[in-house]
Amino acid sequence: MLGGMLNAMQQGGAASKIVVVVLLLLFIAVGIYVYYQYNQSALDKKKANVANAPSSGGATGNGVAGTMNTFDNGTLDVMFFNVDWCPHCVKAKPDWQAFVQKYDQQVIRGYTVTCVGGSTGINCTNTDDPEVKEAVKRYNIQHYPTLIFVQNGTQVEFDAKINATNLDDFMNKL
Helix, strand or coil: CHHHHHHHHHHCCHHHHHHHHHHHHHHHHHHHHHHHHHHHHHHCCCCEECCCCCCCCCCCCCCCCCCCCCCCCCEEEEEEEECCCCHHHHHHHHHHHHHHHHHCCCEECCEEEEEECHHHCEECCCCCCHHHHHHHHHCCCCCCCEEEEEECCEEEEECCCCCHHHHHHHHHCC
């Protein structure tokens, strides 16, 4: 196909060159549109209701610190599930820590933000910790790192790269 277009361009005049350039620009425009639509949908992912899921409350030890059952109106619990051996978790941790500094216990658009586990998040390295097991099962964590937002009892998985820009964008869309 490309060879045919090149032959047509060599044999044809300016009109065939214009057609090829227009088609190329159209292809690029469609690609950019699809890219931005995908990024937008990653941040606006539909919410799955987990309001009736059981919780063990605040925890101590290596695993879950903070609270996972504050599902009253006006609450936003944010959980960063991570493990020590994962390079992606290690790379995302500074952005998570900056997020905690900026948003933990702040009221953002009427929601009190609680960063569960503080600056370390929910460290899932110790898989024998019963509270970690319960949290992983409850939120169906299948990969690391994973960010879960629970807004008024409704779970939203953060399905984008964990970095400061995406986290701020997500918070601005509450």
